[in-house]
Amino acid sequence: MSLTDGDIATIWLTLRLATTVTILLLLLATPLAWWLARTRSWFKGPLSAIVALPLVLPPTVLGFYLLLAMGPNGAIGQFTQALGLGTLPFTFWGLVVASMVYSMPFVVQPIQNAIEAIGNRPLEAAATLGAGPIDRFFTVVLPLAKPGFITATILGFAHTVGEFGIVLMIGGSIPGETRVVSVQIYDHVEALEYAQAHALSGVMIAFSFLVLLLLYTFQRKRKAVGMTYGR
Amino acid sequence: MKIIKWLGLIVFSVFTLCTEAKPVHVAVAANFSNSMKRLVTEFEKTSDYQIAISFGSSGKFYAQIKQGAPYELFFSADQAKPDALQKDGLVIANSRFTYAIGRLAVWSARSDFANTIETKLKEGAFNKLALANPKLAPYGAATLEVLKYLSLLESTQSKWVRGENVAQTYQFVSSGNADLGFVALSQLLGTRKVKQGSYWLVPDYMHHAIKQDVVLLRSAEKSQGARAFLDFIHSYKAQKIIAEYGYLVTLSSYEGQSL
Numbered sequence: 001m002s003l004t005d006g007d008i009a010t011i012w013l014t015l016r017l018a019t020t021v022t023i024l025l026l027l028l029a030t031p032l033a034w035w036l037a038r039t040r041s042w043f044k045g046p047l048s049a050i051v052a053l054p055l056v057l058p059p060t061v062l063g064f065y066l067l068l069a070m071g072p073n074g075a076i077g078q079f080t081q082a083l084g085l086g087t088l089p090f091t092f093w094g095l096v097v098a099s100m101v102y103s104m105p106f107v108v109q110p111i112q113n114a115i116e117a118i119g120n121r122p123l124e125a126a127a128t129l130g131a132g133p134i135d136r137f138f139t140v141v142l143p144l145a146k147p148g149f150i151t152a153t154i155l156g157f158a159h160t161v162g163e164f165g166i167v168l169m170i171g172g173s174i175p176g177e178t179r180v181v182s183v184q185i186y187d188h189v190e191a192l193e194y195a196q197a198h199a200l201s202g203v204m205i206a207f208s209f210l211v212l213l214l215l216y217t218f219q220r221k222r223k224a225v226g227m228t229y230g231r
Numbered sequence: 232m233k234i235i236k237w238l239g240l241i242v243f244s245v246f247t248l249c250t251e252a253k254p255v256h257v258a259v260a261a262n263f264s265n266s267m268k269r270l271v272t273e274f275e276k277t278s279d280y281q282i283a284i285s286f287g288s289s290g291k292f293y294a295q296i297k298q299g300a301p302y303e304l305f306f307s308a309d310q311a312k313p314d315a316l317q318k319d320g321l322v323i324a325n326s327r328f329t330y331a332i333g334r335l336a337v338w339s340a341r342s343d344f345a346n347t348i349e350t351k352l353k354e355g356a357f358n359k360l361a362l363a364n365p366k367l368a369p370y371g372a373a374t375l376e377v378l379k380y381l382s383l384l385e386s387t388q389s390k391w392v393r394g395e396n397v398a399q400t401y402q403f404v405s406s407g408n409a410d411l412g413f414v415a416l417s418q419l420l421g422t423r424k425v426k427q428g429s430y431w432l433v434p435d436y437m438h439h440a441i442k443q444d445v446v447l448l449r450s451a452e453k454s455q456g457a458r459a460f461l462d463f464i465h466s467y468k469a470q471k472i473i474a475e476y477g478y479l480v481t482l483s484s485y486e487g488q489s490l
Binding site: 187 | 290291293294367393394395402403406407408409
């Protein structure tokens with residue numbers, strides 16, 4: 001049983017989605033994780049809880065609310081329409097926004113843990129040597145917290161690839177636009193096309209195994225802090 | 232020995248209690264959920280049996296039943312899956328019948344679409360057209376037939392958004408994300424009167440009849456509750472409820488009754 005053209009198209013779309021989401025999340029999550037790691041504000045608790053919420057809410061429920069919120073009558077929908085972008089559901093960028101919400105904790109938390117583990121000393125030392133905040137971030141924080149960033153990248157990417165419930169709710173299964181691998185497998189199973197479901201699932205399992213193997217091999221080598229996911 | 236006797240008595244009484252209170256497990260296609268809730272309410276008024284309903288997609292139920300899921304009755308959204316279960320030898324002979332025939336409606340939640348839905352569909356004056364995935368849902372397959380009949384298959388294809396089933400198609404339209412959607416008439420009638428927008432009832436000559444069959448499964452061999460519920464579904468009273476919810480019913484169920 002080999003993959004059909006439709007299956008291969010879903011694989012490419014999934015990789016495109018996961019790459020886009022990971023890059024955008026790293027840009028967004030880094031300042032957020034930095035703030036969470038360094039702040040003493042009362043707001044740290046509530047914000048951490050909000051970031052972690054997608055770990056708790058069923059994806060289909062989250063997807064349903066996003067469908068309402070991104071719709072023409074929802075808050076996000078009103079905003080995107082005002083910007084002249086139309087509405088997000090059933091579009092690739094709609095999936096990007098939804099996946100960013102869903103994978104956020106997997107990117108924020110490893111980076112936050114890594115930054116917290118650095119502590120104040122190296123930063124204070126750099127400051128006394130006259131390094132500005134931006135300089136400090138790139139020359140001190142980034143190299144020291146690198147393992148956290150790598151973990152965040154791998155987890156964010158893998159989590160987006162495996163995401164299903166939200167895409168099902170707001171995607172509309174449009175080929176080349178919103179039909180990703182997880183939805184395609186589900187459709188195969190629902191249509192009783194078990195052979196095709198097995199083939200595509202096999203690809204997914206092999207991919208996930210390799211990603212996680214990479215992560216754990218890297219962790220063993222590093223023995224770094226803030227990298228204790230799944231152990 | 233006394234202890235053994237007591238233990239035996241306890242086990243026996245627990246066992247009888249369990250069998251007394253055991254509900255009838257029924258698997259129901261998602262499009263029939265409104266009607267089924269009402270039917271169960273009516274049935275339980277006059278019967279001692281309790282019904283436990285699971286709603287979902289027929290395809291999933293088929294797979295689960297093949298793997299030994301403990302459902303006693305299966306209300307499918309089509310005839311194909313009861314057919315397949317029969318061939319697999321999982322169905323009690325002569326139990327199968329068509330409990331409802333689905334009707335398609337094109338629905339819009341937009342108030343400015345009132346009374347112009349047919350025109351809007353034919354002119355392509357809409358942003359998205361929601362439909363149930365034709366590969367998975369009988370309502371989706373019927374939708375394709377209607378679009379073919381109206382020669383709209385090619386012109387609308389770029390605007391399709393597929394729901395996994397009619398329940399999701401309904402969400403796409405009700406949330407305002409799709410201007411138009413092919414849903415089951417039963418979703419718009421019954422307890423949930425059309426809250427928003429309006430619909431165009433698709434004439435039934437435009438597609439094959441969406442015949443929905445129910446079967447009594449092997450696991451219900453000894454279940455009197457399941458048989459009682461199936462008898463109730465056959466009754467004039469139940470068929471009348473099903474018709475109220477926007478389904479056609481086969482006249483044979485109305486035997487000897489004047490409509």
